[in-house]
Amino acid sequence: MTGTATAEPIRIIGVGRTFGGAAGTVALEQVDLVVQEREFVCLLGASGCGKSTLLSLIADLDAPTTGTIDLGGRRTAVMFQDANLFPWLTVAGNIELALRFSGVPKADWSRRVTELLDVVRLPGAEKRRPHELSGGMRQRVALARSLAQEAEVLLMDEPFAALDAITRDALHGEIERIAEERRLTVIFVTHNVREAVRLGDRVIVMKPSPGRIVREERVPLPRPRRMEDPEVARRAGELHDELDLQAGGAR
Ligand SMILES: Nc1ncnc2c1ncn2[C@@H]1O[C@H](COP(=O)(O)OP(=O)(O)O)[C@@H](O)[C@H]1O
Ligand SMILES: [Mg+2]
Structure with missing residues (x-):
């Protein structure tokens, strides 16, 4: 932690x-x-x-x-003006990429994604796609992805x-x-x-x-x-x- x-x-x-x-x-x-x-x-x-x-x-x-x-x-974790989410992945998929690179065991990904989406106040957004989200929501996902890097x-x-x-x-x-x-x-x-x-x-x-x-x-x-x-x-x-x-x- x-x-x-x-x-x-x-x-x-x-x-x-x-x-x-x-x-x-x-x-x-x-x-x-x-x-x-x-x-x-x-x-x-x-x-x-x-x-x-x-x-x-x-x-x-x-x-x-x-x-x-x-x-x-x-x-360090970096966040830019553009969220740079992968459009073909769900919100959960985008955050899971960061968890994978951080060495988090796959069995924990789902729970961690849910926790991180709560932290950035985007609960329940796991299955949504980047194009369905507003700019502010995309930045919340980008923030969750940064936080996933611990x-x-x-x-x-x-x-x-x-x-x-x-x-x-x-x-x-x-x-x-x-x-x-x-x-x-x-x-x-x-x-x-x-x-x-x-x-x-x-x-x-x-x-x-x-x-x-x-x-x-x-x-x-x-x-x-x-x-x-x-x-x-x-x-x-x-x-x-x-x-x-x-x-x-x-x-
Ligand atoms: N990869 C690069 N190659 C050449 N010049 C660069 C490169 N990155 C930044 N610069 C130049 O360095 C200066 C500072 O750029 P930058 O750090 O992007 O400033 P800021 O983020 O404050 O707008 C600018 O003159 C920019 O053109
Ligand atoms: Mg700049």
Whole structure:
């Protein structure tokens, strides 16, 4: 089960990633970031500032050009803007794939799928097909599939960016609850300032060309929060102004 990781933080030290050789794109330069156990960190910045590149490096889907990333032995699971469900499989079939890769015995799959669908508040959806589901429901299935991997670290790359505001609000509540219940460390990428402040214990502000961290902001507000909370809005406004100044009109 989760929650057994060491209390050592995740350490990202001097990380750079250049694409296309010495004269190529510097997607990331000299990124230093320490993430504590069970911290919820939001990476915030305009398009092209290296957020997805950094997440891929943490997920070990890509290797840094310079620097080191030490996850302290933790496993990661990744979730993207698109649920990427296999359309020819049922909801249960999609989640079972993750259970299979995690080495869960086949005899346990059915029970585990039912549990996971309860966790993401999609009970009874086992036999449904992805095309029958709304975008929000598909992201709930994708979340269940990520949780099936029993990773201690959940890496999320703009997972709710394509959803309508009401669905997104609901999923914000779910991820906040699930991260707390399952004692997850979460690194959440977004270009939405309010979303970052709504969710993050800490917001890491990034800037492009070259991609780098320019500011860190703690968000010591009580949970659950809402996008509309005046204090969330006020802090988001401050960060928004700074992003606009720095990135020359970033969202
Ligand atoms: N595989 C790749 N090959 C070449 N350039 C890339 C690749 N991945 C990302 N980049 C470049 O690196 C920069 C950062 O990209 P990305 O990490 O996707 O930013 P973000 O997720 O913040 O929008 C961009 O200039 C992008 O074009
Ligand atoms: Mg991206």
